[in-house]
Amino acid sequence: MLSTRHGVRPLAAADLDAFLALTARDPVVNVFADYRARTTNLEPRWLGGEMWGRFDGGELVAACHVGANLVPVGATADDARAFAERALTRGRTVSTIVGPHDAVEALWNGVAASWGRPREARWQQPHLEIAGPPAVEPDPRVRRTTRQDMAELYPACVAMYTEEVGVSPEHGGGAELYRARVTQLMNRGWSFATFDGDRLVFKAEVACASAHAAQIQGVWVAPDRRGEGLAERGMAAVVEMVRAEVAPVVSLYVNEWNEPARRAYARVGFQETARFSTVMF
Template structure:
């Protein structure tokens, strides 16, 4: 394996074991990059970007996933500054910077003048996890979705994304790509929903990524006319129960600090805060 004693370089398949050892220092917080590394083997053509590694005295001390999402791994503020200094030498593909608050805030403060005004910055997002059975009874009507559910699940996914991000995932001709992503999650068994008597989705959530250690949940959504009825709490309890049984032993997610109702629902289920994230949308 080629190494450099100091500085940043692009990692490749030969670095996979060393990279996974770095990720394993905090495998729940790092579940996204762990998933990406295991599924792509750090092959750039499958990553759709690059994985940067920071070396100190010949050892990998931090890393940075750089594709559509830029995600620091095991990075402190000095490491984040090193990645920011390296960034101008590479082709930029990033549309979102997300991860632990200190390295993301530091990286962004060092590239903001070059990268322009963001669409939105979300500071202090609680990163939550649960390692036990849920504290409340799971909703027995929440189940894994199947391919025949796609036409009901897809509009709910579009509604959630538009509400959360502020733009539709179908904007600019993105409908086919987004529908393919929803189809992929269903086919993996990573999509969960409750349907009402008409077949409409009234609660949903998905597993975004998973490793042998953890699964990260995304896209939690309740139909607007059914909010305040406890569907999110019981629904998430059902998701936690099924994901811990069938996917990974720890369930994690991160939530906007201002979303008091969601945070309260997750707390009732048994999630606890273990870190803070920042998300920069470009």
């Protein structure tokens, strides 16, 4: 049922075409939402939550993914405030708010008084894209991971997550679920790594993909091997493989303060196209 003030309601399978038309307005920035919609058909049981839509004159003008993450899609600040008002009716069930900066800022301002102080807020995260060949020589050792790599891969994934997020993915009994996610990406052919002998020294994964773009996550270099160019050449190889076999544009977003990573991505040929923000609880 529509909110009489703001025209917000949960979307369903019948709204899929309209939703995909919305994500297509900025298909690289919206790759997560596009991927979630196509793989779940907007069915709540597969989403593990809901996808809200905001309507104007019967037309879908903005949306918001509501699962483990709260992700605004094509939302203006006014749309985000409407989603925030709806979010307040159910309390906080999400672990992060993430997406384009202006919409995340408006969403957060709308719920902050009720949802309490976040664990961390990262307000200016460059969103980067590359749509052509990498500008540096790819590392020929980069390959897709297999189940035989799990003894090296899983600890590297845990180390990356803990370093990036500040909390281990195994905290609170999450090890089984996180291992399943690592395995899922591996089985899809979305997990890439460089090995020096038997030791994993670089890794990255495709988090989500559509016909338009693939978003990279989990870029990590073994701490004692940083500064050797492993990230640059490793990412160059990942870009080549992903563009050839998954999607024509490769994207990611990075913390503003992570200067070494930003320099590495710039050398590979990534260019900033937007700013993201992440509020973590």
